[in-house]
Structures are given as C-alpha cells and as structure tokens.
Amino acid sequence: MYEKILVPLDGSKRAEMIRPHVRELANRFQATVILIMVVEYSYADGIGQTYVSISEKAFKAQLKENELYLDGIASKFRDKGIACKTLMVLTPVVEKIIEAANTEDVDLIAMTSHGRGGACPHLLRQCCRRNFKPGRSPAFYRSVTVG
Numbered sequence: 437m438y439e440k441i442l443v444p445l446d447g448s449k450r451a452e453m454i455r456p457h458v459r460e461l462a463n464r465f466q467a468t469v470i471l472i473m474v475v476e477y478s479y480a481d482g483i484g485q486t487y488v489s490i491s492e493k494a495f496k497a498q499l500k501e502n503e504l505y506l507d508g509i510a511s512k513f514r515d516k517g518i519a520c521k522t523l524m525v526l527t528p529v530v531e532k533i534i535e536a537a538n539t540e541d542v543d544l545i546a547m548t549s550h551g552r553g554g555a556c557p558h559l560l561r562q563c564c565r566r567n568f569k570p571g572r573s574p575a576f577y578r579s580v581t582v583g
Contacts, residue, residue: 437465437543438461438462438465438467438543438544439465439467439468439543440467440468440469440470440540440541440542440543440544441458441461441462441467441468441469441470441542441543441544441545441546442470442472442533442536442537442540442542442544442545442546443455443458443469443470443471443472443545443546443547444472444473444474444533444545444547445471445472445473445505445506445509446473446474447473447502447505450548451547451548452509453548454546454547454548455509455512457546458513458546459513459516459518461544461546462513462518463516463517463518467518467519467543467544468518468519468520468521469510469513469518469519469520469521470520470521470522470523470536470540470542471506471509471510471520471521471522471523472522472523472524472525472532472533472536473502473505473506473522473523473524473525474525474526474527474528474529474532474533475498475499475502475524475525475526475527476527476529477490477495477526477527499524502524503522503524506522506524507522509522510522523536523540533545
C-alpha cells in the first residue's frame with residue numbers, strides 16, 4: 437500500500453513524535469522513509485521584499501547541523517532495517533514539501549500537527565489543498581500535546 441513515506445522534520449522534538457508511527461507503517465509495508473528538512477534562509481516582509489535572515493557563515497553552519505540531525509534520524513530508521521534517505525531543501529516550506537512528494541513519488545506524507553513553531557495548521561491545510569487531488573499522496577498527521 438505504501439512504498440514511500442515522506443516525513444517533514446524541522447529539528448524539534450515535537451516534529452519527531454511522528455517517528456514511531458512512521459516506523460510502524462514502514463515495517464508493515466516495507467516502505468522507504470524519506471526525511472525532508474526545509475531550511476529557512478530568508479523571509480518575506482509581506483509587501484514583496486525578501487531579506488536574508490542570517491549570514492552566509494551562519495547559514496553554512498546551520499546546513500551542516502541540519503545534515504547531521506537528518507543523518508542521525510535516518511540512522512535510527514536504518515538500524516531498525518528500514519530504508520531511509522534524506523533531503524534538505526531551501527524554502528518555501530509548503531511548496532518544497534509538495535515538490536518533494538511529487539518528485540519522489542511518495543505514497544504518504546506523515547507529520548505531526550506541531551513543530552518548532554507550535555501548531556502548524558497552515559502547513560497542513562496548504563499541503564492538503566495543493567497536494568490532495570485524485571491520485572496524489574494522502575497525509576497522515578499525528579496531533580501532539582504541547583507542554
């Protein structure tokens with residue numbers, strides 16, 4: 437039923453709470469897990485201007501830290517006999533998750549309802565609206581309690 441499961445992570449413990457559910461699905465269906473982290477390097481001010489939010493040196497350090505983080509999570513899946521690959525891409529978040537889902541031809545997007553920034557209903561709604569058309573990947577999300 438599921439051959440590839442896309443798991444968006446942001447480095448938070450809350451986002452990682454999806455892992456046991458993904459592990460169970462991956463084991464049940466012998467699915468490959470694809471971990472994705474969307475790196476935020478710039479932001480828009482709401483009137484069309486985009487600003488770089490960190491220095492290039494800090495950005496490179498952030499990329500290395502994120503790579504180590506994803507590799508650590510991937511190794512935990514691999515240690516359980518689950519095939520796992522990692523993707524790290526630059527913003528915009530929703531568009532890059534959907535693009536990865538389509539490019540990687542995933543069968544399921546699995547994420548928690550909370551991440552680094554707290555509740556992420558916007559991300560879930562946008563993924564659903566833009567991605568869930570007939571023949572596209574369904575989403576599985578786990579609501580988590582904060583605090």
